[in-house]
Structures are given as structure tokens and as C-alpha cells.
Amino acid sequence: MSHEGIRFVSKEESARAEQAELPHIAMTPEKVRVRLTEGKGLEIDWQDGHRSAWGFAWLRDACPCATCVEERKNEDRKPGQPRPKGAELLPMYKPPARPASAHGVGRYALQFNWEDGHSGGIYSWEYLRRHCQCQECTFAAEETTGAPN
Secondary structure, three states, rough: OOOOOOOOOHHHHHHHHHHOOOOOOHHOEEEEEOOOOOOOOOEEEEOOOEEEEEEEHHHHOOOOOOHHHHHHHHOOOOOOOOOOOOOOOOOOOOOOOOOOEEEEOOOOOEEEEEEOOOOOOEHHHHHHHHHOOOOHHHHHHHHHHHOOO
């Protein structure tokens, strides 16, 4: 059986591919919209012409603070991947993730003050662009790693 065209990638090589250099223009927002009133999420038009959008639930589950990163690592979850649901007989209602407010951090990031009281994560433009959820970017990530995001 021929394996021509099939390439196996190590975890290290996959991590290097994820950290590939992005041009400055790709990580510089032209327009940022936080849709607090509508409860929709975050939209960014980048200077290179790309457009990204994230829902608030994804953003909360992708919090880049040290505590959340460590928790995801221990649970083997990727940024934006929700916690597994418990096997409760009568699950408690959990309101959808929503920020009470959002503000810019310098010229490089956004910070959300979530209604659940969490506010430690600083979402840099680079972090957001590297975790773009558009079809084009998620397809490229699958192609690079061989697994869906």
C-alpha cells in the first residue's frame, strides 16, 4: 500500500506551524465591534482585508488568562472548547456567557469583564487572529494539523 501524499506531523511540528509568522498587517484591526447590546459577540475587520467573528460563549471558553489556560490544559481542551457537561440528573440552568463590559488594553488587546465575575483574560490581536473562527481559517487549521479545531 502506498502512502504517497500522506504526511504524519509530530506535535512539535504542529505547534510550530500554529506559531508561523503572521504579517503585522494581519494582526492589526481596522475596525472592532463588540456587540454587547445584541449579545452576539466580537467582530474584527483586519487591515489585510480579512474579517473575523467570535461568539461570546467561544470567547469565554477561550479565555487566555493563566488560570483558564491551565484548566484547559489539564482537561485537554482547546481554546473555545466548552467544558464537558456533568452527568447531573437535573442540570442547573446556566445563563449564556456574556460580558458586562469590554475595553481596549493599550493598542494591542481587548479585555472583557464577564457577567460571571471573571475578568483576567487579555485577548491580544495576535491571539484573536490566530484563533479566527471563519471557515477559511478553520479549514486551514484542519489542513495543517490533520484534525478539526
